[in-house]
Amino acid sequence: MKQKTAYVSKTVGQLKPSGIRRFFDLAAGMEGVISLGVGEPDFVTSWSVREAAILSLEQGYTSYTANAGLLELREEISYYMEKQFEVRYAPDSEIIVTVGASQALDIALRAVLDPGDEAIVIEPCFVSYAPLVTMAGGVPVHVQSLKENDFKIQPSQLEEAVTERTKIIMLCSPNNPTGTLLSKSELEGIAAIAEKYDLLVLSDEIYAELVYDEKYASMAAISHMQERTIVVSGFSKGFAMTGWRLGFVCAPEEICAAMLKIHQYAMMCAPTMAQHAAIEALKNGSGDVEEMRKSYRRRRNYFVHSLTEIGLECHVPGGAFYAFPSIEKTGLSSEQFAEQLLIMEKVAVVPGNVFGDSGEGHVRCSYASSMEQLQEALKRINRFVDSIC
Incomplete structure (x- = not known):
């Protein structure tokens, strides 16, 4: 009888699992985590x-x-x-x-x-x-x-x-x-x-x-x-x-x-x-979309400005609801930064390298969260960066 793996398509077998899911799974088993990893609006459908x-x-x-x-x-x-x-x-x-x-x-x-x-x-x-x-x-x-x-x-x-x-x-x-x-x-x-x-x-x-x-x-x-x-x-x-x-x-x-x-x-x-x-x-639905857009724009401005004050260089994103700050100053790889931030401060972000080699040295942070959560997350990120730099 063939080994079980022999029945799986070689094409599919060689694909890597989603790097995003691994960090979601890690965060799911912890209490008190603020997730900046999910690429999903925090609004309920109109x-x-x-x-x-x-x-x-x-x-x-x-x-x-x-x-x-x-x-x-x-x-x-x-x-x-x-x-x-x-x-x-x-x-x-x-x-x-x-x-x-x-x-x-x-x-x-x-x-x-x-x-x-x-x-x-x-x-x-x-x-x-x-x-x-x-x-x-x-x-x-x-x-x-x-x-x-x-x-x-x-x-x-x-x-x-x-x-x-x-x-x-x-x-x-x-x-x-x-x-x-x-x-x-x-x-x-x-x-x-x-x-x-x-x-x-x-x-x-x-x-x-x-x-x-x-x-x-x-x-x-x-x-x-x-x-x-x-x-x-x-x-x-x-x-x-x-x-x-x-x-x-x-x-x-x-x-x-x-x-x-x-x-x-x-x-x-x-x-x-x-x-x-x-x-x-x-x-x-255009009126509701406009309200969401205004809210995201306020959060983007606050979040990117705050990351810069922490010392994490970040260009101003023109759209979507993601910030992609550089974490190179910490000396950590993207995965090390994301893992240690999650373990030490219970903030979930996505390592940039899962989006391709050019994403290394960055992490993806979704600002589709409440201002209260963003404020608390930034306090924790600041504390984490201070502890390693």
């Missing part, structure tokens, strides 16, 4: 959105929807994309409602990558990007954005990484974990590389609603880019709907049709009641 889901259940909407999602929701997504980001998608052929943005990323990569195709993965980045490329049969090519550039990738770096096998560039703005926001002109620089080498761009725009100092620019709205851009987004972050598991993907019709095949076989459709809730969120 009441009108919850009420819409309840009403849909009461009215008996418990069947499958169309594979691509409720047409009414796709129409609302189309209107939302045009109103917010000045890019128009056809509801019937260029939009798919997915089970979270995570599933959208998965089916997008599986739809466009053939075995051996290369995907440029800009680091630091969310932990799933490279594994999803690998599971789709592609080869992740890691390109490191640099601290001295506030973690903004330079077009010259991308050009150096392009080979004859390059198929797609994976982009996230605002970025997880750094909070870095790319301006329209910076996106145009990346777009020029994509056009020059005939590449696709997978633009993860899940944090597009959480931008604090300037207007958000979508890669699909850059001249000539809609035809080569796959936009992934959803309701988890901006609308505080993480547990609803609802996302969407917008793409050219040919690519969307390919993604829909995978979605049909693997998932059928997104949850019906969540789709009804999302319709309400798009129609009437």
Whole structure:
């Protein structure tokens, strides 16, 4: 009989478990921990959105929807994309409602990558990007954005990484974990590389609603880019709907049709009641989103200023709800800092190296917590840094 490990796919067997989960598990077994590790809004989903889901259940909407999602929701997504980001998608052929943005990323990569195709993965980045490329049969090519550039990738770096096998560039703005926001002109620089080498761009725009100092620019709205851009987004972050598991993907019709095949076989459709809730969120949720954005902006300003006063250098994130301070002055690695901070002061942060090699020397801190918790966490971080420096 074969050893049990022989039954596991070699591709999956060689994947590393999520580095984020390890620290969540450590913190879960301790009392009195303040977690700055969770990438989740601390707001409850708006009441009108919850009420819409309840009403849909009461009215008996418990069947499958169309594979691509409720047409009414796709129409609302189309209107939302045009109103917010000045890019128009056809509801019937260029939009798919997915089970979270995570599933959208998965089916997008599986739809466009053939075995051996290369995907440029800009680091630091969310932990799933490279594994999803690998599971789709592609080869992740890691390109490191640099601290001295506030973690903004330079077009010259991308050009150096392009080979004859390059198929797609994976982009996230605002970025997880750094909070870095790319301006329209910076996106145009990346777009020029994509056009020059005939590449696709997978633009993860899940944090597009959480931008604090300037207007958000979508890669699909850059001249000539809609035809080569796959936009992934959803309701988890901006609308505080993480547990609803609802996302969407917008793409050219040919690519969307390919993604829909995978979605049909693997998932059928997104949850019906969540789709009804999302319709309400798009129609009437902008006021709640604005209140959340204002609150996050106040917390960002306080948290980043306080980290700097402690002596942990930190660029000002343009979006999302993460700070990515340097901990190099402590002499500890990212994992050592995170582990010791958790053990000694009961504050949970995520080591930067789990987001790629360029994240080493940093930790990710989510400021999606109450001001009281942030204040207490900063006191503990200050005490910890003083004890080792």
